[in-house]
Amino acid sequence: MAAALPGTAPMIEVRDLHKRFGHLEVLRGVSLAVQPSEKLVVLGPSGSGKSTLLRLMIGLEEPDQGEILVEGQPFLRREAPGKPLQRGPRFKSLRRDMGMVFQQFSLFPHMTVLENLILAPTKVLGMARPEAEARARALLAKVGLADKLQQYPDKLSGGQKQRASIARALMMEPKLMLFDEVTSALDPELIHEVLRVMRQLASEGMTMVVVTHEMGFASKVADRVVFMDQGMIVEQGPPEQIFRQPRERRTAEFIEAVLTHI
Amino acid sequence: MDWGVALRYWPLLAKGLLLTFQITILVTVLGLLLGIVVAAGRLARQRWISRPVAGYIELFRGTPALIQLYWFYYCLPIFLGVRLPGLTAIIVALTLNVAAFYGEALRSGIQALPRDQTEAADILGLSYVQKMRYVVIPQALRIVVPVLLSLTISLFKDTSLVSALGVADLMYQARVVSTETYRPIEIFTTAALVYFAVATPLSMLTRRLELRLARVNR
Numbered sequence: 001m002a003a004a005l006p007g008t009a010p011m012i013e014v015r016d017l018h019k020r021f022g023h024l025e026v027l028r029g030v031s032l033a034v035q036p037s038e039k040l041v042v043l044g045p046s047g048s049g050k051s052t053l054l055r056l057m058i059g060l061e062e063p064d065q066g067e068i069l070v071e072g073q074p075f076l077r078r079e080a081p082g083k084p085l086q087r088g089p090r091f092k093s094l095r096r097d098m099g100m101v102f103q104q105f106s107l108f109p110h111m112t113v114l115e116n117l118i119l120a121p122t123k124v125l126g127m128a129r130p131e132a133e134a135r136a137r138a139l140l141a142k143v144g145l146a147d148k149l150q151q152y153p154d155k156l157s158g159g160q161k162q163r164a165s166i167a168r169a170l171m172m173e174p175k176l177m178l179f180d181e182v183t184s185a186l187d188p189e190l191i192h193e194v195l196r197v198m199r200q201l202a203s204e205g206m207t208m209v210v211v212t213h214e215m216g217f218a219s220k221v222a223d224r225v226v227f228m229d230q231g232m233i234v235e236q237g238p239p240e241q242i243f244r245q246p247r248e249r250r251t252a253e254f255i256e257a258v259l260t261h262i
Numbered sequence: 263m264d265w266g267v268a269l270r271y272w273p274l275l276a277k278g279l280l281l282t283f284q285i286t287i288l289v290t291v292l293g294l295l296l297g298i299v300v301a302a303g304r305l306a307r308q309r310w311i312s313r314p315v316a317g318y319i320e321l322f323r324g325t326p327a328l329i330q331l332y333w334f335y336y337c338l339p340i341f342l343g344v345r346l347p348g349l350t351a352i353i354v355a356l357t358l359n360v361a362a363f364y365g366e367a368l369r370s371g372i373q374a375l376p377r378d379q380t381e382a383a384d385i386l387g388l389s390y391v392q393k394m395r396y397v398v399i400p401q402a403l404r405i406v407v408p409v410l411l412s413l414t415i416s417l418f419k420d421t422s423l424v425s426a427l428g429v430a431d432l433m434y435q436a437r438v439v440s441t442e443t444y445r446p447i448e449i450f451t452t453a454a455l456v457y458f459a460v461a462t463p464l465s466m467l468t469r470r471l472e473l474r475l476a477r478v479n480r
Contacts, residue, residue: 106382124388
Protein backbone atom coordinates (compact mmCIF):
# COMPACT_ATOMS: atom_id res chain seq x y z
CA MET A 1 0.00 0.00 0.00
CA ALA A 2 1.27 3.48 -0.87
CA ALA A 3 1.80 5.04 2.52
CA ALA A 4 0.42 8.52 3.10
CA LEU A 5 3.14 11.07 3.66
CA PRO A 6 2.61 13.12 6.78
CA GLY A 7 0.80 16.31 5.88
CA THR A 8 -0.35 15.20 2.46
CA ALA A 9 -4.06 14.90 1.89
CA PRO A 10 -5.47 11.75 0.32
CA MET A 11 -6.08 12.04 -3.42
CA ILE A 12 -9.72 11.30 -2.71
CA GLU A 13 -11.56 10.58 0.49
CA VAL A 14 -15.17 9.60 1.02
CA ARG A 15 -16.77 9.80 4.45
CA ASP A 16 -19.92 7.98 5.52
CA LEU A 17 -21.44 7.88 2.03
CA HIS A 18 -25.09 6.87 1.76
CA LYS A 19 -27.01 6.45 -1.46
CA ARG A 20 -30.37 4.96 -2.23
CA PHE A 21 -32.29 4.51 -5.46
CA GLY A 22 -35.95 4.39 -4.50
CA HIS A 23 -36.31 1.69 -1.87
CA LEU A 24 -32.93 0.19 -2.65
CA GLU A 25 -30.15 1.30 -0.32
CA VAL A 26 -27.06 0.99 -2.52
CA LEU A 27 -24.46 2.51 -0.21
CA ARG A 28 -24.74 2.31 3.56
CA GLY A 29 -22.07 4.44 5.13
CA VAL A 30 -18.92 3.89 3.08
CA SER A 31 -15.72 5.61 4.18
CA LEU A 32 -12.49 5.27 2.24
CA ALA A 33 -9.34 7.25 1.46
CA VAL A 34 -7.10 6.76 -1.57
CA GLN A 35 -3.56 8.07 -1.26
CA PRO A 36 -1.62 9.66 -4.14
CA SER A 37 -0.16 6.95 -6.44
CA GLU A 38 -2.17 4.25 -4.69
CA LYS A 39 -3.81 1.53 -6.77
CA LEU A 40 -7.04 0.50 -5.16
CA VAL A 41 -9.09 -2.39 -6.50
CA VAL A 42 -12.74 -2.66 -5.45
CA LEU A 43 -14.24 -6.13 -5.54
CA GLY A 44 -17.71 -7.35 -4.78
CA PRO A 45 -20.75 -9.12 -6.15
CA SER A 46 -23.00 -7.25 -8.53
CA GLY A 47 -25.30 -4.88 -6.69
CA SER A 48 -22.76 -4.38 -3.90
CA GLY A 49 -22.46 -0.65 -4.66
CA LYS A 50 -19.00 -0.61 -6.32
CA SER A 51 -20.03 1.28 -9.45
CA THR A 52 -22.20 3.69 -7.48
CA LEU A 53 -19.21 4.44 -5.25
CA LEU A 54 -17.12 5.35 -8.31
CA ARG A 55 -19.92 7.45 -9.79
CA LEU A 56 -20.25 9.35 -6.53
CA MET A 57 -16.48 9.89 -6.38
CA ILE A 58 -16.54 11.72 -9.70
CA GLY A 59 -19.82 13.52 -9.07
CA LEU A 60 -22.03 11.65 -11.54
CA GLU A 61 -24.35 10.78 -8.67
CA GLU A 62 -25.23 12.87 -5.67
CA PRO A 63 -24.86 11.39 -2.17
CA ASP A 64 -27.93 11.22 0.05
CA GLN A 65 -25.59 11.74 2.94
CA GLY A 66 -21.84 12.00 3.42
CA GLU A 67 -18.86 13.89 2.16
CA ILE A 68 -16.29 13.59 -0.62
CA LEU A 69 -12.98 15.41 -0.50
CA VAL A 70 -10.51 15.62 -3.38
CA GLU A 71 -6.93 16.45 -2.39
CA GLY A 72 -8.31 17.57 0.95
CA GLN A 73 -10.71 20.05 -0.63
CA PRO A 74 -14.50 19.82 -0.39
CA PHE A 75 -16.02 18.25 -3.51
CA LEU A 76 -19.54 17.13 -2.55
CA ARG A 77 -21.28 17.10 0.80
CA ARG A 78 -24.71 16.47 2.19
CA GLU A 79 -25.20 16.57 5.92
CA ALA A 80 -28.25 14.32 6.01
CA PRO A 81 -30.92 12.99 3.64
CA GLY A 82 -33.20 15.83 2.58
CA LYS A 83 -30.60 18.51 3.34
CA PRO A 84 -29.25 20.57 0.44
CA LEU A 85 -26.29 19.23 -1.52
CA GLN A 86 -23.18 21.36 -1.17
CA ARG A 87 -20.71 21.48 -4.03
CA GLY A 88 -17.21 22.62 -3.17
CA PRO A 89 -16.12 25.95 -4.64
CA ARG A 90 -13.63 24.11 -6.89
CA PHE A 91 -16.04 21.32 -7.88
CA LYS A 92 -15.45 21.68 -11.62
CA SER A 93 -11.67 21.97 -11.53
CA LEU A 94 -11.38 19.12 -9.02
CA ARG A 95 -13.52 16.95 -11.28
CA ARG A 96 -11.20 17.81 -14.15
CA ASP A 97 -8.39 16.23 -12.11
CA MET A 98 -10.22 12.91 -12.40
CA GLY A 99 -10.72 10.68 -15.39
CA MET A 100 -13.15 7.83 -15.66
CA VAL A 101 -13.46 4.93 -18.08
CA PHE A 102 -16.75 3.07 -18.36
CA GLN A 103 -17.62 -0.53 -19.19
CA GLN A 104 -19.41 0.56 -22.37
CA PHE A 105 -16.49 2.66 -23.77
CA SER A 106 -18.54 5.86 -24.17
CA LEU A 107 -16.58 7.17 -27.12
CA PHE A 108 -18.49 9.73 -29.16
CA PRO A 109 -19.55 7.70 -32.24
CA HIS A 110 -19.85 10.70 -34.59
CA MET A 111 -16.21 11.69 -34.10
CA THR A 112 -13.00 10.01 -35.17
CA VAL A 113 -10.68 8.68 -32.49
CA LEU A 114 -8.51 11.80 -32.88
CA GLU A 115 -11.52 14.12 -32.58
CA ASN A 116 -12.66 12.23 -29.50
CA LEU A 117 -9.29 12.84 -27.91
CA ILE A 118 -8.83 16.53 -28.74
CA LEU A 119 -12.39 17.72 -28.01
CA ALA A 120 -12.04 18.39 -24.30
CA PRO A 121 -8.45 19.74 -24.31
CA THR A 122 -9.25 22.26 -27.06
CA LYS A 123 -12.71 23.27 -25.83
CA VAL A 124 -12.29 23.03 -22.06
CA LEU A 125 -8.60 23.80 -21.53
CA GLY A 126 -8.28 26.08 -24.56
CA MET A 127 -5.29 24.12 -25.87
CA ALA A 128 -4.18 24.93 -29.43
CA ARG A 129 -5.26 22.24 -31.90
CA PRO A 130 -1.73 21.31 -33.09
CA GLU A 131 -0.61 20.85 -29.49
CA ALA A 132 -3.68 18.75 -28.69
CA GLU A 133 -3.15 16.63 -31.81
CA ALA A 134 0.49 16.05 -30.90
CA ARG A 135 -0.51 14.92 -27.44
CA ALA A 136 -3.26 12.72 -28.87
CA ARG A 137 -0.82 11.05 -31.29
CA ALA A 138 1.63 10.36 -28.46
CA LEU A 139 -1.07 8.87 -26.23
CA LEU A 140 -2.57 6.78 -29.02
CA ALA A 141 0.90 5.42 -29.77
CA LYS A 142 1.27 4.60 -26.09
CA VAL A 143 -1.96 2.57 -26.04
CA GLY A 144 -1.10 0.89 -29.35
CA LEU A 145 -3.56 2.77 -31.57
CA ALA A 146 -1.19 4.98 -33.57
CA ASP A 147 -2.74 3.79 -36.83
CA LYS A 148 -6.36 4.30 -35.74
CA LEU A 149 -6.57 8.02 -35.16
CA GLN A 150 -8.72 8.72 -38.22
CA GLN A 151 -11.04 5.76 -37.61
CA TYR A 152 -14.57 6.07 -36.27
CA PRO A 153 -15.29 4.08 -33.09
CA ASP A 154 -17.61 1.62 -34.86
CA LYS A 155 -14.62 0.39 -36.88
CA LEU A 156 -12.67 -0.54 -33.73
CA SER A 157 -12.74 -3.75 -31.73
CA GLY A 158 -13.96 -3.62 -28.12
CA GLY A 159 -10.40 -3.65 -26.79
CA GLN A 160 -9.36 -0.86 -29.16
CA LYS A 161 -12.38 1.22 -28.14
CA GLN A 162 -11.52 0.79 -24.49
CA ARG A 163 -7.87 1.76 -25.06
CA ALA A 164 -9.01 4.83 -27.04
CA SER A 165 -11.30 5.77 -24.20
CA ILE A 166 -8.45 5.46 -21.70
CA ALA A 167 -6.32 7.68 -23.97
CA ARG A 168 -9.17 10.23 -24.14
CA ALA A 169 -9.33 10.40 -20.35
CA LEU A 170 -5.52 10.80 -20.16
CA MET A 171 -5.65 13.78 -22.53
CA MET A 172 -6.88 15.90 -19.61
CA GLU A 173 -3.83 14.82 -17.54
CA PRO A 174 -5.90 13.54 -14.61
CA LYS A 175 -4.31 12.88 -11.24
CA LEU A 176 -6.79 10.11 -10.48
CA MET A 177 -8.25 7.51 -12.84
CA LEU A 178 -11.41 5.58 -12.09
CA PHE A 179 -12.06 2.35 -14.01
CA ASP A 180 -15.56 0.88 -13.85
CA GLU A 181 -15.49 -2.77 -14.97
CA VAL A 182 -13.68 -1.75 -18.13
CA THR A 183 -13.02 -5.31 -19.28
CA SER A 184 -16.45 -6.77 -18.47
CA ALA A 185 -17.89 -6.14 -21.94
CA LEU A 186 -14.83 -7.50 -23.76
CA ASP A 187 -14.16 -10.85 -25.35
CA PRO A 188 -11.59 -12.78 -23.31
CA GLU A 189 -8.86 -12.43 -25.95
CA LEU A 190 -9.19 -8.62 -25.90
CA ILE A 191 -9.03 -8.20 -22.14
CA HIS A 192 -5.25 -8.50 -21.84
CA GLU A 193 -4.56 -5.59 -24.19
CA VAL A 194 -6.62 -3.26 -21.98
CA LEU A 195 -5.09 -4.60 -18.78
CA ARG A 196 -1.61 -4.06 -20.29
CA VAL A 197 -2.38 -0.36 -20.73
CA MET A 198 -3.73 -0.16 -17.18
CA ARG A 199 -0.64 -1.91 -15.79
CA GLN A 200 1.55 0.55 -17.66
CA LEU A 201 -0.39 3.47 -16.17
CA ALA A 202 -0.04 1.94 -12.72
CA SER A 203 3.73 1.58 -13.16
CA GLU A 204 3.94 5.26 -14.05
CA GLY A 205 2.50 6.20 -10.67
CA MET A 206 -1.08 7.06 -11.60
CA THR A 207 -3.52 6.98 -8.71
CA MET A 208 -6.15 4.44 -9.69
CA VAL A 209 -9.44 3.13 -8.34
CA VAL A 210 -10.41 0.03 -10.27
CA VAL A 211 -13.67 -1.88 -10.07
CA THR A 212 -12.96 -5.24 -11.69
CA HIS A 213 -13.40 -8.97 -11.47
CA GLU A 214 -9.92 -9.54 -12.89
CA MET A 215 -8.26 -11.24 -9.93
CA GLY A 216 -4.92 -11.55 -11.70
CA PHE A 217 -4.77 -7.82 -12.30
CA ALA A 218 -5.88 -7.11 -8.73
CA SER A 219 -3.23 -9.35 -7.19
CA LYS A 220 -0.40 -8.01 -9.35
CA VAL A 221 -1.21 -4.30 -9.48
CA ALA A 222 -3.29 -3.37 -6.44
CA ASP A 223 -1.71 -1.86 -3.35
CA ARG A 224 -4.96 -2.48 -1.54
CA VAL A 225 -8.11 -4.45 -2.24
CA VAL A 226 -11.48 -3.43 -0.87
CA PHE A 227 -14.26 -6.00 -0.74
CA MET A 228 -17.79 -4.61 -0.74
CA ASP A 229 -21.10 -6.32 -0.19
CA GLN A 230 -24.61 -4.94 0.26
CA GLY A 231 -23.47 -1.34 0.18
CA MET A 232 -20.76 -1.64 2.80
CA ILE A 233 -17.03 -2.28 2.93
CA VAL A 234 -16.72 -5.76 4.39
CA GLU A 235 -12.96 -6.04 4.40
CA GLN A 236 -9.88 -4.36 2.99
CA GLY A 237 -6.19 -5.03 2.90
CA PRO A 238 -3.24 -5.97 0.71
CA PRO A 239 -4.20 -8.33 -2.14
CA GLU A 240 -2.27 -11.29 -0.70
CA GLN A 241 -4.26 -11.04 2.53
CA ILE A 242 -7.64 -10.62 0.84
CA PHE A 243 -7.02 -13.43 -1.64
CA ARG A 244 -5.19 -15.92 0.62
CA GLN A 245 -6.33 -15.19 4.15
CA PRO A 246 -9.57 -13.25 4.10
CA ARG A 247 -10.86 -12.53 7.58
CA GLU A 248 -14.51 -12.35 6.67
CA ARG A 249 -16.60 -15.31 5.56
CA ARG A 250 -18.38 -13.28 2.83
CA THR A 251 -15.02 -12.27 1.34
CA ALA A 252 -13.81 -15.86 1.32
CA GLU A 253 -17.00 -17.06 -0.35
CA PHE A 254 -16.81 -14.39 -3.03
CA ILE A 255 -13.13 -15.03 -3.79
CA GLU A 256 -13.77 -18.76 -3.99
CA ALA A 257 -16.79 -18.27 -6.25
CA VAL A 258 -14.84 -16.06 -8.64
CA LEU A 259 -11.78 -18.32 -8.71
CA THR A 260 -13.96 -21.39 -9.28
CA HIS A 261 -15.65 -19.56 -12.14
CA ILE A 262 -12.25 -18.83 -13.73
CA MET B 263 -58.47 20.02 -72.32
CA ASP B 264 -55.79 22.56 -73.07
CA TRP B 265 -52.62 21.56 -71.28
CA GLY B 266 -50.71 24.24 -73.21
CA VAL B 267 -52.24 26.83 -70.91
CA ALA B 268 -50.04 25.59 -68.07
CA LEU B 269 -46.97 26.04 -70.25
CA ARG B 270 -48.01 29.53 -71.33
CA TYR B 271 -48.51 30.63 -67.75
CA TRP B 272 -45.46 28.72 -66.46
CA PRO B 273 -43.43 31.90 -65.71
CA LEU B 274 -46.15 33.01 -63.28
CA LEU B 275 -46.37 29.54 -61.71
CA ALA B 276 -42.57 29.38 -61.49
CA LYS B 277 -42.54 32.72 -59.70
CA GLY B 278 -45.01 31.25 -57.20
CA LEU B 279 -42.90 28.11 -56.84
CA LEU B 280 -39.85 30.26 -56.11
CA LEU B 281 -41.70 32.00 -53.25
CA THR B 282 -42.88 28.59 -51.99
CA PHE B 283 -39.24 27.45 -51.90
CA GLN B 284 -38.15 30.65 -50.18
CA ILE B 285 -40.82 30.35 -47.48
CA THR B 286 -40.04 26.63 -46.97
CA ILE B 287 -36.28 27.18 -46.66
CA LEU B 288 -36.56 30.23 -44.38
CA VAL B 289 -39.12 28.57 -42.12
CA THR B 290 -37.09 25.33 -42.04
CA VAL B 291 -33.93 27.15 -40.93
CA LEU B 292 -35.70 29.34 -38.37
CA GLY B 293 -37.83 26.42 -37.22
CA LEU B 294 -34.79 24.20 -36.68
CA LEU B 295 -32.98 26.89 -34.67
CA LEU B 296 -36.06 27.54 -32.56
CA GLY B 297 -36.71 23.78 -32.40
CA ILE B 298 -33.32 23.28 -30.70
CA VAL B 299 -34.27 25.91 -28.10
CA VAL B 300 -37.70 24.28 -27.71
CA ALA B 301 -36.14 20.83 -27.17
CA ALA B 302 -33.70 22.26 -24.61
CA GLY B 303 -36.56 24.08 -22.87
CA ARG B 304 -38.74 20.97 -22.85
CA LEU B 305 -35.89 19.01 -21.24
CA ALA B 306 -34.99 21.73 -18.72
CA ARG B 307 -35.08 20.59 -15.11
CA GLN B 308 -36.70 23.85 -14.06
CA ARG B 309 -40.46 23.43 -14.30
CA TRP B 310 -41.02 27.13 -14.87
CA ILE B 311 -39.19 26.61 -18.18
CA SER B 312 -40.37 23.13 -19.23
CA ARG B 313 -44.06 23.61 -18.41
CA PRO B 314 -44.67 26.73 -20.58
CA VAL B 315 -42.63 25.15 -23.40
CA ALA B 316 -44.78 22.00 -23.19
CA GLY B 317 -47.88 24.21 -23.30
CA TYR B 318 -46.61 25.99 -26.40
CA ILE B 319 -45.90 22.66 -28.11
CA GLU B 320 -49.35 21.29 -27.37
CA LEU B 321 -51.02 24.50 -28.49
CA PHE B 322 -49.30 24.54 -31.87
CA ARG B 323 -49.59 20.80 -32.44
CA GLY B 324 -53.22 20.71 -31.39
CA THR B 325 -54.62 23.51 -33.57
CA PRO B 326 -54.88 23.70 -37.38
CA ALA B 327 -52.03 25.54 -39.11
CA LEU B 328 -54.55 27.58 -41.11
CA ILE B 329 -56.12 28.95 -37.92
CA GLN B 330 -52.65 29.80 -36.60
CA LEU B 331 -51.92 31.68 -39.82
CA TYR B 332 -55.21 33.58 -39.60
CA TRP B 333 -54.61 34.33 -35.95
CA PHE B 334 -51.17 35.81 -36.52
CA TYR B 335 -52.37 37.69 -39.60
CA TYR B 336 -55.64 39.11 -38.30
CA CYS B 337 -55.80 38.75 -34.50
CA LEU B 338 -52.28 39.50 -33.34
CA PRO B 339 -52.35 43.08 -34.68
CA ILE B 340 -55.50 43.70 -32.62
CA PHE B 341 -53.80 42.42 -29.41
CA LEU B 342 -50.40 43.98 -30.02
CA GLY B 343 -51.62 47.07 -31.79
CA VAL B 344 -48.88 46.50 -34.34
CA ARG B 345 -49.58 45.18 -37.77
CA LEU B 346 -46.82 42.89 -39.01
CA PRO B 347 -46.24 42.89 -42.77
CA GLY B 348 -48.27 40.01 -44.22
CA LEU B 349 -45.34 37.79 -45.13
CA THR B 350 -43.63 38.39 -41.77
CA ALA B 351 -46.75 37.35 -39.83
CA ILE B 352 -46.93 34.21 -41.96
CA ILE B 353 -43.26 33.37 -41.46
CA VAL B 354 -43.60 33.85 -37.70
CA ALA B 355 -46.73 31.66 -37.55
CA LEU B 356 -45.28 28.87 -39.70
CA THR B 357 -41.95 28.98 -37.80
CA LEU B 358 -43.72 28.65 -34.44
CA ASN B 359 -45.75 25.79 -35.90
CA VAL B 360 -42.86 23.73 -37.27
CA ALA B 361 -40.57 24.53 -34.31
CA ALA B 362 -43.08 22.76 -32.06
CA PHE B 363 -42.83 19.63 -34.23
CA TYR B 364 -39.05 19.90 -34.78
CA GLY B 365 -38.57 20.50 -31.05
CA GLU B 366 -40.48 17.36 -30.09
CA ALA B 367 -38.57 15.32 -32.67
CA LEU B 368 -35.24 16.64 -31.36
CA ARG B 369 -36.30 16.00 -27.76
CA SER B 370 -37.02 12.37 -28.58
CA GLY B 371 -33.61 12.14 -30.33
CA ILE B 372 -31.84 13.62 -27.33
CA GLN B 373 -33.64 11.27 -24.95
CA ALA B 374 -32.75 8.31 -27.16
CA LEU B 375 -29.03 9.02 -26.60
CA PRO B 376 -27.41 6.58 -24.18
CA ARG B 377 -26.80 8.28 -20.82
CA ASP B 378 -23.09 7.46 -20.90
CA GLN B 379 -22.61 9.94 -23.75
CA THR B 380 -23.66 12.92 -21.65
CA GLU B 381 -21.85 11.53 -18.62
CA ALA B 382 -18.62 11.20 -20.62
CA ALA B 383 -19.02 14.83 -21.72
CA ASP B 384 -19.60 15.92 -18.10
CA ILE B 385 -16.54 14.07 -16.86
CA LEU B 386 -14.39 15.61 -19.59
CA GLY B 387 -15.43 19.00 -18.22
CA LEU B 388 -17.54 20.23 -21.14
CA SER B 389 -19.97 23.00 -20.20
CA TYR B 390 -23.71 22.52 -20.81
CA VAL B 391 -23.56 24.48 -24.06
CA GLN B 392 -20.43 22.63 -25.26
CA LYS B 393 -22.01 19.28 -24.37
CA MET B 394 -25.11 20.12 -26.39
CA ARG B 395 -23.13 21.64 -29.28
CA TYR B 396 -20.50 18.93 -29.75
CA VAL B 397 -21.97 15.74 -28.29
CA VAL B 398 -25.75 15.78 -27.91
CA ILE B 399 -27.17 17.77 -30.84
CA PRO B 400 -25.01 16.19 -33.60
CA GLN B 401 -26.01 12.70 -32.45
CA ALA B 402 -29.65 13.59 -31.83
CA LEU B 403 -29.84 15.16 -35.30
CA ARG B 404 -28.61 11.92 -36.86
CA ILE B 405 -31.27 9.96 -35.06
CA VAL B 406 -34.07 12.32 -36.07
CA VAL B 407 -32.98 13.36 -39.59
CA PRO B 408 -35.63 11.17 -41.28
CA VAL B 409 -38.34 12.62 -39.03
CA LEU B 410 -37.11 16.17 -39.66
CA LEU B 411 -37.14 15.54 -43.41
CA SER B 412 -40.70 14.21 -43.25
CA LEU B 413 -41.76 17.29 -41.31
CA THR B 414 -40.05 19.50 -43.88
CA ILE B 415 -41.92 17.78 -46.72
CA SER B 416 -45.16 18.43 -44.86
CA LEU B 417 -44.12 22.04 -44.37
CA PHE B 418 -43.40 22.40 -48.10
CA LYS B 419 -46.94 21.26 -48.89
CA ASP B 420 -48.51 23.23 -46.03
CA THR B 421 -47.05 26.49 -47.33
CA SER B 422 -49.93 26.36 -49.81
CA LEU B 423 -52.09 27.58 -46.90
CA VAL B 424 -50.46 31.02 -47.14
CA SER B 425 -52.30 31.56 -50.43
CA ALA B 426 -55.44 32.01 -48.31
CA LEU B 427 -53.86 35.20 -46.99
CA GLY B 428 -52.96 36.59 -50.39
CA VAL B 429 -49.29 35.59 -50.42
CA ALA B 430 -48.30 34.88 -54.01
CA ASP B 431 -46.94 31.36 -53.66
CA LEU B 432 -47.43 28.53 -56.16
CA MET B 433 -50.97 27.78 -54.96
CA TYR B 434 -51.96 31.46 -55.09
CA GLN B 435 -50.59 31.85 -58.61
CA ALA B 436 -52.40 28.69 -59.69
CA ARG B 437 -55.65 30.17 -58.42
CA VAL B 438 -54.99 33.45 -60.25
CA VAL B 439 -54.17 31.67 -63.51
CA SER B 440 -57.16 29.31 -63.28
CA THR B 441 -59.52 32.26 -62.65
CA GLU B 442 -58.01 34.16 -65.56
CA THR B 443 -58.05 31.25 -68.01
CA TYR B 444 -61.07 29.27 -66.77
CA ARG B 445 -58.84 26.18 -66.88
CA PRO B 446 -58.90 25.00 -63.24
CA ILE B 447 -58.39 21.31 -64.08
CA GLU B 448 -55.21 21.81 -66.11
CA ILE B 449 -53.74 24.47 -63.81
CA PHE B 450 -54.46 22.81 -60.45
CA THR B 451 -53.34 19.44 -61.81
CA THR B 452 -50.10 21.06 -62.99
CA ALA B 453 -49.61 22.71 -59.57
CA ALA B 454 -50.24 19.35 -57.88
CA LEU B 455 -47.68 17.69 -60.16
CA VAL B 456 -45.12 20.38 -59.27
CA TYR B 457 -45.65 19.79 -55.53
CA PHE B 458 -45.43 16.05 -56.19
CA ALA B 459 -42.24 16.39 -58.25
CA VAL B 460 -40.50 18.19 -55.39
CA ALA B 461 -41.90 16.18 -52.48
CA THR B 462 -41.44 12.67 -53.90
CA PRO B 463 -37.62 12.72 -54.31
CA LEU B 464 -37.40 14.12 -50.77
CA SER B 465 -39.60 11.28 -49.51
CA MET B 466 -37.40 8.75 -51.29
CA LEU B 467 -34.31 10.36 -49.77
CA THR B 468 -35.95 10.08 -46.34
CA ARG B 469 -36.62 6.39 -46.83
CA ARG B 470 -33.04 5.76 -47.97
CA LEU B 471 -31.71 7.64 -44.97
CA GLU B 472 -33.94 5.65 -42.65
CA LEU B 473 -32.61 2.39 -44.06
CA ARG B 474 -29.01 3.60 -43.85
CA LEU B 475 -29.37 4.80 -40.27
CA ALA B 476 -31.04 1.52 -39.34
CA ARG B 477 -27.97 -0.30 -40.69
CA VAL B 478 -25.52 2.01 -38.89
CA ASN B 479 -27.37 1.73 -35.59
CA ARG B 480 -27.56 -2.04 -35.74
